[in-house]
Amino acid sequence: MDIDQYTVPAQTRIGHVHLKVADLDRALDFYCGILGFEITTRYGGQAVFISAGGYHHHIGLNTWYSKDAPAAPQHGVGLFHTAILYPTRKDLAFILNRLLKADYPLTGASDHGVSEALYLNDPDGNGVELYWDRPADQWEYLPDGSIEMYTKSLNIPGLLAELKK
Structure with a gap:
């Protein structure tokens, strides 16, 4: 294989994200208390x-270099957001209802055409996207064959109606 022709294998996945936080308990209140993740391992405080x-971990939270530190500036380099993919539209509706x-x-x-997404910040100002993907057979394509993606307002009442189905 020519090194210049390499592409990442299609089965590649992002395994986890590891976030620096200022207050571990505050971060756990958000990620576990509100979003519903479960603790798999603790490394002291x-x-x-x-x-x-x-799974062994989807998200790591640590205070190794960030205990009691201020949030990173919004207009600087760094992580834009962590995207958490829900399996169904109803699951996204459920978490929206919890947040509300x-x-x-x-x-x-x-x-976004290919997905519906909610955006928020965790208590440390880290961006979080909660979303579900529409099935690929519902995606739209441009004349050049590329996927049509856009940003339109999400129909919140329509999403919440999923909870009644």
């Missing part, structure tokens, strides 16, 4: 690994 469904009941602020809600 400095780090915790959390997951969905028993907790009075947790959203920073956005969008229909």
Whole structure:
């Protein structure tokens, strides 16, 4: 294989994200208490690994270099957001309902054609996207064969109606 022709294998996945946080308990209140992740491993009072469904960890949280530190500036380099993919539209509706009941602020809600997404910040100001993908056979394509993606307002009442189905 020519090294210049290499592409990442199609089965490649992003395994986990590891976030620096200022306050571990505050981060756990958000990721476990509101979003519903489960703790899989603790490293004393400095780090915790959390997951969905028993995986070793989807998200690592640590205070190794960030205990009591201020949030990173919004207009600087760094992580834009962590995207958490839900399996169904109903699952996304469920987490939206949880966020609304907790009075947790959203920073956005969008229909991207290929997906529907909720945007918010965790307590440390890290961006979080909660989304579900439409089935690929529902995606639209441009004349050149590329996937048509856009950002339109998400139909929040329509999403929440999933809970009644």
